Amino acid sequence: MGEPADTEPAETAARPGGQRRVLAALALAQFICSFAGSNMNVMINDISEDLDTTVQGVQVAITVFLLVMAALMIPGGKLTDRYGRKRCFLAGLVVYAVGALLSAAAPGLGVLILGNSILEGIGTALLIPPVYILTTLLYPDVTSRARAFGVIMALGGIGAAAGPLIGGLITTGISWRAAFVFQALVIGVIVLLSRRIDDPLPPDPSRSFDTAGAVLSAVGLVLVVMGILAADDNVWLMIGLIAAGALVLAWFFRSARIKEASGGEPLLSLRLFRNRTSNLGLVTQNVQWLLLMGTSFTVAAYLQVVRGYDAVQTGVVFTAATLGLLASSLSAERLARRHPQRTLIMTGFAVSLVGVAVLIVLAGSYATAWAFVPGLLFIGLGLGVMLTPSVNVVQSSFPEEQQGEISGLSRSVSNLGSSFGTAIAGTILVAGLSKGAYAAAMISLAVIGLGGLVAAALLPREAVAPGGPERPAASTRR
Template sequence: MVGPSQRRFREAFMNSQVPRGVLAPLALAQFICSFAGSNMNVMINDISEDLNTTVQGIQIVITIFLLVMAAFMIPGGKLTEKFGRKRCFVVGLLLYGVGALLSAISPGLGVLILGNSLLEGIGTALLIPPVYILTTLLYPDLTSRARAFGTISALGGVGAAAGPLIGGLITSSLSWRMAFVFQTLVIAVILVLSRKVPDPLPADPTKPFDVVGAVLSALGLILLVTGIMATDNNAWLAVALIVAGVAVLWLFFRSVRTKERAGQEPLLSMRVFASRTANLGLITQNAQWLILMGTSFVVSAYLQVVRGYNAIETGIIFTGATVGLLLASLGAERFATRRAQRTLIVAGFAITVAGVAILLTEVAVSDRAVAFEPGLLLIGFGLGAMLTPSVNIVQSAFSDDLQGEISGLSRSVSNLGSTLGTAVAGTILVAGIAATPERAYGLAMAVLAVIGVVGMVVALLLPRVNAGVVEVR
């Protein structure tokens, strides 16, 4: 809970003017982390040949990166209260930068996993929760907060959508290793810009940290996603891992309830699940990022492995998704003032599902690269239209004392969606790409379309009015 001294500190801060340039490093941080999750998709052939591995090997690198982010995002959000939001942000940036440099010089798959999947993943888990916590605290009114979240979500979506294009340009003109050097340079810029970022609340070094809860939550998510990835190799092992993951997550929530009843502070308060609106918003976030990252991996792998396109050609094809996201981002503020957040999310899912359907039908009847553009354009626009309202619905449903926990949970749910997108759709594609590539591609995209329909149904359950700031008790 926010104590009296922290409340006075917060009130004194809000009476002063927020420094200019605060939003730039926060938005850039979301951009580079989203970029890292998708830019490797166009390097599949280049990296696998250079490091003497396979498509499945690169899928494992990407999935572990996304999984580490999802698994450690909740602990990362909680640590911001103990050590301070600004400090966690900077430490995360430093870890990320070291991981990117290590990835750039990696001689084999093991070092790439250490640098990209682990160090960059942990760095992201530390730096991303502060982005959303600081934004919520620095922009207290709904209008300015929606605008700020619009900028951050837009750059995050553009980073994910433009990752294949930028990564393809760098890989084709220089080397896939230089894409990691590019990430390091962006991190250096963010570190310089972050000097202007204040922390509206002081750190509380005496705040307890639930180590058992952190281990259980991370282990449960890791087992669950690993089980999904193992389905194409060993069905019994996959089932065992999934069951173990569910069991560990059950133990985690049981531990949370036990600590709360004993008057102790758990890793994640059950109060964050008290808002029906926020719970529905979290589901839509998961579905959005699952579709975005799933589409990025499946289409990229199909283009390179089956159609024989190189990195730059694959990246150019993804321009449609980038343009769609940019168009939606440019109109985000106007959309927010004219339409309820529920309407934007429902419409976003409808447009995205239409994009996936077009992508399936057009690609099936044409072997031209341009056949991918209409579907990718709609997917990009649909996702761009609903990323901001989904984030704002969740963050604005809670008061300052729960921002650390809900930001960690929100980002964990979103990154879990990214992980599942690569794991589920990617596994379906990889399992059948050698024998029946067209069928495997169609099945993977059909699964993403079903996820989109589920997301739209959930969005229809959201309240019709815009969500305000509600303190959940």
């Protein structure tokens, strides 16, 4: 029974056309989910006017979407082991499409949050872990995996960076609602391409699922991020929510430790955190997406609310970040052959921090929109250089049987970074939309970025053998 499941993916991977279609489906899935997290940044004025809400209301919708992804990504990764990677991938696509169409028809902010923030968030949590698990399993050596992750991270980064431009063009040319119809159409294309996907590992229906752990982890993360969002309204509420979230997360880790010690299977194996290389890689992933989404929200909100730019003008400015990210991401395979992953991640952080500094200096000195282009270009180049090696470091640190867990944890950490970026920068910005608030938000992102650079510097000079510690032979296959 198990043999066809192992050989069929290999045959599919051996066919160039089939392999390209599979990679296209996986990359487009990452693209549309990243696009959803950033395209609303240029619709702030349009949505707030149409739905009779505020900038903060739109910020909440964006942050809740990112938060739902982060909170459910670990359970989503675990479900792939029980129900299969392809089945979870397709289920996530369907839920996402329903959420996108509901958002397009939303009569008010509540329905928009239900469709975009909740349903699209749940769909993303189901479909993204299989993207990274399938890529890790189908591309066993460092060169091919770097190439595949390079394409996926390039499309993901472009979705996040080009989301403002694409969303701006659709919003100005048609309506902000049409941007959600666009997402549903892309999902349809992904479903067609997904017919060629074969699951490298058969599902195991006997695998248990830690429902209590899933609830505790989700509630804990929600409370922490909602606490950050409450910072500009009530400091004591912020402290209370963050403290409550920390207590719930501590409860989650304690229950996982007890379940693991008794021979059970917790939602998240604490053994994952015993790998120092993976832990540092997770930190770099979190900070990378925090920088990307935090910068995107801050610059987009500032340009529209303070400078009075429309959606298209704001989106055009972000083209610089898109071009930089595309150029460096698509070079991932060549860079992986020539440089250690630690060097690439450190270089990426250094270039991105230069970009943040340039954004602060030039935006404060010049009134023209061109003042934002050099900084965004640097940020795009830096993020493109380090996104792929960070993912590769984490995924390659574990064997096949742990790919479901580490993929869910990895994506959760990354999306939590996106949530933190939008929540932290957005909270500072909406508290007082002025040049001072813009600079304060960007400086906050730069300080956190320095923490990411330190984590990258602590990575071992020699990365873990591609394919994981229990599959050393994978690193020699060409």
